[in-house]
Amino acid sequence: MSDESSSGLARVPRALRFCAVGVGLGVASMALLPVLLLLAALCLLGVGLFLLPVGLRVLARLADVARRETDRFTGRPTPEVPRAAGQRLAESLGDPVTWRDLRWLPTSMVAGTTLGVLGLGVAVTPLVALVATGFWWVFPEDEPMRMLAGQPVDSWGSAGLLGGTTLVLAVVLAVVVPVAAASLLGWINRVLLHPGERERLAARVDTLRATRSGAVSAHDAELRRIERDLHDGTQARLVSIAMHLGLAERRLGDDPQAVGELVAKARAGAEDAMVELREVLRQMYPPILSDRGLPGALASVASDCAVPTELSVGELGEVPDPVEAAVYFVVVEALTNAAKHSGASLVTVAVSRQGRSLRAEIRDDGAGGVVEGAGTGIVGMRRRVEALDGRLRIDSPLGGPTTVLVDCPCEW
Amino acid sequence: MRVVIAEDNVLLAEGLSLVLTSSGHEVVSRVTTGDGFVRAVAEHRPDVTVVDVRLPPSFRDEGVRAALRARRDRPDLPVLVLSQYVEGTYARELVADGARGVGYLLKDRVARIGEFLDALGRVAAGGTALDPEVVKQLLARRAGPLVTLTPREREVLGLMAQGYANGEIAERLVVTDRAVHKHVGNIFAKLDLPPGDSGHRRVLAVLAYLEG
Numbered sequence A: 001m002s003d004e005s006s007s008g009l010a011r012v013p014r015a016l017r018f019c020a021v022g023v024g025l026g027v028a029s030m031a032l033l034p035v036l037l038l039l040a041a042l043c044l045l046g047v048g049l050f051l052l053p054v055g056l057r058v059l060a061r062l063a064d065v066a067r068r069e070t071d072r073f074t075g076r077p078t079p080e081v082p083r084a085a086g087q088r089l090a091e092s093l094g095d096p097v098t099w100r101d102l103r104w105l106p107t108s109m110v111a112g113t114t115l116g117v118l119g120l121g122v123a124v125t126p127l128v129a130l131v132a133t134g135f136w137w138v139f140p141e142d143e144p145m146r147m148l149a150g151q152p153v154d155s156w157g158s159a160g161l162l163g164g165t166t167l168v169l170a171v172v173l174a175v176v177v178p179v180a181a182a183s184l185l186g187w188i189n190r191v192l193l194h195p196g197e198r199e200r201l202a203a204r205v206d207t208l209r210a211t212r213s214g215a216v217s218a219h220d221a222e223l224r225r226i227e228r229d230l231h232d233g234t235q236a237r238l239v240s241i242a243m244h245l246g247l248a249e250r251r252l253g254d255d256p257q258a259v260g261e262l263v264a265k266a267r268a269g270a271e272d273a274m275v276e277l278r279e280v281l282r283q284m285y286p287p288i289l290s291d292r293g294l295p296g297a298l299a300s301v302a303s304d305c306a307v308p309t310e311l312s313v314g315e316l317g318e319v320p321d322p323v324e325a326a327v328y329f330v331v332v333e334a335l336t337n338a339a340k341h342s343g344a345s346l347v348t349v350a351v352s353r354q355g356r357s358l359r360a361e362i363r364d365d366g367a368g369g370v371v372e373g374a375g376t377g378i379v380g381m382r383r384r385v386e387a388l389d390g391r392l393r394i395d396s397p398l399g400g401p402t403t404v405l406v407d408c409p410c411e412w
Numbered sequence B: 001m002r003v004v005i006a007e008d009n010v011l012l013a014e015g016l017s018l019v020l021t022s023s024g025h026e027v028v029s030r031v032t033t034g035d036g037f038v039r040a041v042a043e044h045r046p047d048v049t050v051v052d053v054r055l056p057p058s059f060r061d062e063g064v065r066a067a068l069r070a071r072r073d074r075p076d077l078p079v080l081v082l083s084q085y086v087e088g089t090y091a092r093e094l095v096a097d098g099a100r101g102v103g104y105l106l107k108d109r110v111a112r113i114g115e116f117l118d119a120l121g122r123v124a125a126g127g128t129a130l131d132p133e134v135v136k137q138l139l140a141r142r143a144g145p146l147v148t149l150t151p152r153e154r155e156v157l158g159l160m161a162q163g164y165a166n167g168e169i170a171e172r173l174v175v176t177d178r179a180v181h182k183h184v185g186n187i188f189a190k191l192d193l194p195p196g197d198s199g200h201r202r203v204l205a206v207l208a209y210l211e212g
Helices: A008-045 A047-074 A089-094 A096-134 A156-193 A197-251 A256-284 A287-304 A321-342 A378-387 B010-021 B034-044 B062-073 B088-096 B107-111 B113-124 B132-141 B144-148 B151-162 B166-173 B177-191 B199-211
Strands: A145-147 A151-153 A309-313 A347-354 A357-364 A391-395 A402-409 B002-006 B026-031 B048-052 B079-083 B102-106 B128-130
Touching: A008 A047, A008 A096, A008 A156, A047 A089, A047 A096, A047 A156, A089 A096, A096 A156, A151 A156, A197 A256, A197 A378, A256 B107, A287 A309, A287 A321, A287 A347, A287 B088, A321 A347, A321 A357, A321 A378, A321 A402, A378 A391, A378 A402, B002 B010, B002 B034, B010 B026, B010 B048, B010 B107, B010 B113, B026 B034, B034 B048, B034 B062, B048 B062, B048 B113, B062 B079, B062 B088, B079 B088, B079 B107, B079 B113, B088 B102, B088 B128, B088 B132, B088 B199, B102 B107, B102 B113, B107 B113, B113 B128, B128 B132, B128 B151, B128 B199, B132 B151, B132 B199, B144 B177, B151 B166, B151 B177, B151 B199, B166 B177
Parallel strands: A309 A347, B002 B026, B002 B048, B048 B079, B079 B102, B102 B128
Antiparallel strands: A145 A151, A347 A357, A357 A402, A391 A402
16 A cells, blocks of 8 residues: 555654544544534524535545545555535535545544554554563562563563563564554545546546537637638738739720739739738648747747747657647747746746656746736637646746746647 | 759749749759759759748758758859748758858749849849848847837848848938948947948848847
């Protein structure tokens, strides 16, 4: 049950700590359980309806401490399943996490206290043995102290022999029992407190459903925007060019000057169309990204940024195109924000491969205080990253610095 | 002039050929790949070349790479690179070797035949032709002492960076040569650049400054 990396004696202090936590939580559970039962009963009178949620919140905090400590002891963090957002009674009771907490409560009361006390108790037996051995002479001669299945201790010799043996046994027990008790308690807590595979999958499906619908609607909005740009811009320009050329054709014989003007207008229209089209294409997929890949594209952005930018790109390995594009857009957006709003004098961009994920960190030494959703394009960044099952974190305290961190899995 | 064209899109290659031949130039070879370009240059020894950035097989920046490769063998081979979009990185790479006769323009510019042929002639003669968009990006990047320039001086600086000589700048701004000369002097003084450079060296100095 324990972390494989630590072994033997090193586990004892952690086990003792966990036993102590178990006792503490057990006693707290002992106090909380009757209170919760009372509050539940009071629901019949109405008062409990208001007080029970408070009780459940206390329970939630208790169970969360148990989760944290269990993870810490076992050294195996478990993916968290978030609690239902609301604080109302119906919401709490509809949340499977609450019911898991409730199942844990009586067990903590019994197992936590028992195993905890056992572990801690056995741990002090060497001390007891030591003290007892030293004080054998306090006992009256006809009623001597007895050790190890009733052997009498009536001299320093027998005290040394029996006491020493007892001490060795006690030390062995003090090493083995607390670790065993803590491990058992840890296992019980894990089983009761941590989400089962089904629940974890359900939570994952919820996340995926949300991000997928975000991705789909973002994609849809993007297509509409492109359609509008092409329809209102490029297509209209082409119509106008064709019209000017048609007019020019009709006048070819009789009015060379008018033809010249019409053709010049047609050419100017074509130039405008090219500018617009280039912008549409650039937003669809940055050409430099397909030409040079992520490192080259980032180098280009960094050197074009108005704020001096230091770029470091590690060995990235295979990166899927959508991940490259997402990371590229986040870096562009973050650099644009840094240049426009932060007043920064230096930006550092670090891109690296972290196991399965591509990580990018953009940090500026500006004024900070970046607020999500305040027209900073952060919403768009987040949607883009989350659509790929990635994570975006922005840390921007007032006074700076601002750090944007993206983690995007490269394998699905 | 004898020209080699590297362009894989048939429509554009036809258009370019038409523009060039109708103004008295000779298209000695039309190729569609980077390797083909390097070979054609070695074989035909053209006066000037026109290269598209994206070429098969990778459709990435094959054209830029081929141009740089060809210029390694023949450092002053005049190359005018055309692109559907402006990318400062390519302009930097093309100028970086310090050799003469290089251009980087948006394909849109071909539509203004006169200006396009001027740019081609400038490149063939060992000069520079940088797209105004590239220069605009460069100017936007480098704040600092640029704010001390008057709007007219900024204009002149932009045209210098594009590769125009004083006479051409005067023509475009409809001012006298003397006036341009004065502006150039002021700009070099304000930006603390060594005066007296001219032609390609002047462009390099200005670009190096804008690069920061």
